Amino acid sequence: MIKLIIIGSALVATAATAQPRSRDSEQEGxxxxxxxxxxxxxxxxxxxxxxxxxxxWAEQRRQIRExxxxxxxxxxxxxx
Numbered sequence: 173m174i175k176l177i178i179i180g181s182a183l184v185a186t187a188a189t190a191q192p193r194s195r196d197s198e199q200e201g202x203x204x205x206x207x208x209x210x211x212x213x214x215x216x217x218x219x220x221x222x223x224x225x226x227x228x229w230a231e232q233r234r235q236i237r238e239x240x241x242x243x244x245x246x247x248x249x250x251x252x
Contacts, residue, residue, distance in 0.1 A: 202227040 207223040224232070 202230075 202225060204226050205223055206226060206229060207221055208229075209219045210222045212218040212220065
């Protein structure tokens with residue numbers, strides 16, 4: 173039990189002293205290219221690397237959110 177407490181406190185101390193990555197101010201702009209691995213729907217193994225700018229990723233998230241909200245607001249037909 174004491175070992176667990178010592179290890180836990182050491183991990184907390186290490187996490188507290190970790191500093192976030194420093195970035196150049198120009199990299200944080202909307203034109204920074206970000207690459208992500210995208211898994212194809214219906215496949216566990218088929219992944220593709222997709223690279224877009226921050227602005228393009230944000231626009232894609234906005235469109236997906238808009239489509240989901242639109243589909244949730246469509247009244248469902250009642251079938252008896």
